[in-house]
Structure formats: structure tokens, C-alpha cells
Amino acid sequence: MIASKFAFRSPKDVEEAVRLYREFQGEAVYLSGGTDLVPRMKLGLEKPKAVIDLKRIASLTTVEDQGDWIRIGALARIFDIKQNNLVRQYFPALEASLEATSCESLQMRGTIGGNLLQNSRCLFYNQSEFWRRSKGFCLKMGGESCNAVPGAKTCFANYCSDNAPALRTLSAEVELSGPDEVRRLDLEELYTNKADKPFSLQPGEILTAIFVPKKKSDGGYKKLRVRGAVDYPLLGVAFSSVERTGKLAVGAIGPKPYVVEMKQPFQDTIGKAVKAVLKQVRPVGNTVVDPDYRKRMVSVLAARLVNKVMEGAK
Numbered sequence: 389m390i391a392s393k394f395a396f397r398s399p400k401d402v403e404e405a406v407r408l409y410r411e412f413q414g415e416a417v418y419l420s421g422g423t424d425l426v427p428r429m430k431l432g433l434e435k436p437k438a439v440i441d442l443k444r445i446a447s448l449t450t451v452e453d454q455g456d457w458i459r460i461g462a463l464a465r466i467f468d469i470k471q472n473n474l475v476r477q478y479f480p481a482l483e484a485s486l487e488a489t490s491c492e493s494l495q496m497r498g499t500i501g502g503n504l505l506q507n508s509r510c511l512f513y514n515q516s517e518f519w520r521r522s523k524g525f526c527l528k529m530g531g532e533s534c535n536a537v538p539g540a541k542t543c544f545a546n547y548c549s550d551n552a553p554a555l556r557t558l559s560a561e562v563e564l565s566g567p568d569e570v571r572r573l574d575l576e577e578l579y580t581n582k583a584d585k586p587f588s589l590q591p592g593e594i595l596t597a598i599f600v601p602k603k604k605s606d607g608g609y610k611k612l613r614v615r616g617a618v619d620y621p622l623l624g625v626a627f628s629s630v631e632r633t634g635k636l637a638v639g640a641i642g643p644k645p646y647v648v649e650m651k652q653p654f655q656d657t658i659g660k661a662v663k664a665v666l667k668q669v670r671p672v673g674n675t676v677v678d679p680d681y682r683k684r685m686v687s688v689l690a691a692r693l694v695n696k697v698m699e700g701a702k
């Protein structure tokens with residue numbers, strides 16, 4: 389499969405990148421590691437007039453201690469962040485989710501910004517154009533209804549970032565630089581809760597950094613996937629305990645991570661937290677496993693994870 393023709397630009401700073409986006413009148417996409425974008429372009433899911441490569445912007449690649457916050461540049465690579473001492477010391481849930489992301493060769497290319505902004509996935513959507521045409525285009529491709537749940541007017545694609553749930557348990561914030569302003573939001577506000585258009589980014593906005601409160605935490609991440617060596621999550625569960633407050637986040641089972649707070653002792657409140665998550669999620673048959681199995685595994689992974697983390701914290 390060959391991507392359609394596009395212009396390629398490689399700006400030196402964020403301002404130039406945003407200006408280039410404007411020059412192409414919005415028909416451009418930003419490129420970081422390309423491990424999500426390039427397969428999408430090859431499948432014909434994305435046909436931009438221009439690709440604006442952010443990799444030369446050095447200020448976006450660093451991890452810095454800023455006192456009350458750790459700033460992680462959006463272009464920092466997964467492989468580098470998981471080995472960063474600050475991340476290992478303060479954010480064990482994030483260290484574990486970075487380790488669980490795809491495989492090491494992709495971690496050496498993929499960035500944390502691209503990981504958060506990867507598009508949602510569906511068995512009926514991440515296919516070649518030829519395959520998709522034979523089925524008729526779904527909602528996410530501009531069609532009339534969902535192909536996973538015939539007749540449905542809602543898109544059920546799954547947002548499969550392994551690191552978003554971990555960052556949600558750590559109360560992370562994101563910084564966006566656009567044509568008009570630089571703004572900082574709670575990570576939760578990055579999501580629209582709509583799988584066919586999962587992010588609230590304005591046209592031309594660049595995710596420049598992720599800010600995580602510099603507070604010691606206990607935590608971890610567990611993931612359900614077909615092959616331990618590489619696959620996307622069919623379900624991801626993150627847990628962090630910061631200053632005696634617990635947060636459980638569940639990802640890859642809808643258009644965004646779902647988060648619930650837990651009170652101590654955490655082991656006693658797992659059932660309640662899982663119930664609160666399950667009220668929000670609606671898994672359907674759009675992955676390689678049964679939706680009921682994925683739903684049941686929420687409580688299995690949550691119990692394993694919280695018990696293990698609290699055992700280690702003693």
C-alpha cells in the first residue's frame with residue numbers, strides 16, 4: 389500500500405511549524421515518530437497535502453525537573469522516557485505503561501506526544517481502502533452508520549494509548565501551542581469522548597509538553613493483549629496512589645481513558661471502583677476478542693494490579 393502524494397516540511401521551531409500548517413490551509417498533519425501516522429497514510433485513512441515533521445525541534449525532546457512539575461517534551465521518545473531517572477523515581481505507573489507500549493524498536497521511534505494523539509482503532513476501520521470499500525464506509529470514514537454495530541449512529545472505536553491511563557492516574561496536564569494561543573489543560577480535557585473525532589485540539593495546534601505533578605507515587609500498569617511482544621492493548625488498567633489518594637484508570641475500551649478515585653484501604657474498594665468504571669464503558673465486537681471477556685477482565689486486572697502495588701508499597 390502506497391500513501392498518496394504529499395509535500396514534506398521540516399521546521400526548526402514551533403512557530404514555523406504552525407505557520408506552515410496555515411500555509412497549507414489546514415490540509416497538513418504533524419509528524420513525530422510516524423508509527424501511527426504512516427500506517428494510517430498507507431491505508432488511505434489520512435491523505436494530507438503536507439506532512440510537517442516536528443523532529444528537528446529540539447526543545448520538544450527533553451524531560452525536565454521544574455520544581456513542582458516534571459515537564460516531558462512531546463517529542464521525547466518512549467524508550468528514553470522509560471529510562472529517565474525522574475520518571476522511574478516518581479511515576480512507576482508511567483514507567484510500567486511505557487515498558488508495555490508496543491515493542492522496543494517502536495519505542496525507539498515513537499514519541500509520548502504521538503502516543504497520546506494516536507487515532508482510535510477498530511477492527512472494521514484499520515483496514516485497507518479496498519477492504520473498507522467492500523464493507524461500505526463507516527461513521528469514522530464519513531459514512532452513515534457504524535460497521536461494528538450495524539445501524540448504530542455512534543462510533544465505538546477504541547483509543548489505545550497505553551500511556552494515557554497512567555498519565556491520568558498521575559493528574560497530568562498538557563500544553564498546546566496553536567496559531568492563536570498557548571494553552572494548558574488537564575489531560576482529561578484533551579478528549580471529546582467521541583471515537584470518530586477523539587481530540588479537542590484546534591486546527592494547527594501542536595502538543596508541546598506533558599506536565600506531571602512531581603509527587604512520589606506507588607503505581608503500576610497491566611495490559612490485556614494477544615502477543616506480549618508487541619500488540620496494542622485490548623484493555624489497559626493503570627493505578628497510582630499519590631498522597632494517600634488512589635486513582636484507577638481504564639483504557640482501550642472506548643474513546644478515552646475512564647478514571648475513578650479510590651479511598652484507602654485501596655484493596656477494599658477495588659470492587660466499587662470497577663463497578664463505577666463498568667457503568668461508563670460499552671465494549672462491542674470491534675477487536676479480536678469477545679466484548680464480554682474484555683469487560684470481565686477489567687475487574688481481574690484491576691484486582692491483580694492494586695493488590696500487587698499495595699503489597700510492594702508496604
Ligand SMILES: Cc1cc2nc3c(=O)[nH]c(=O)nc-3n(C[C@H](O)[C@H](O)[C@H](O)COP(=O)(O)OP(=O)(O)OC[C@H]3O[C@@H](n4cnc5c(N)ncnc54)[C@H](O)[C@@H]3O)c2cc1C
Pocket residue numbers: 417418419420421422423424425426427442462463466488489490491494497498499500501502503504505506507548549550551593594595596618619620621
Ligand atoms: C505494530 C504496532 C504496534 C503498536 N503497539 C502499540 C501499543 O502497544 N501501545 C500504544 O500505545 N501504541 C502502540 N502503537 C502505536 C504507536 O506506535 C505509538 O502510540 C507511538 O507512541 C506513536 O507515537 P509517534 O511519535 O510515532 O506518533 P505519530 O505517528 O508521529 O503521530 C500520531 C498522531 O499524532 C499526531 N501528532 C504527533 N505528534 C504531535 C504533536 N506533537 N502535536 C500534534 N499532533 C501530533 C500525528 O499527526 C498523528 O495523527 C503501535 C504501532 C504499531 C505500528
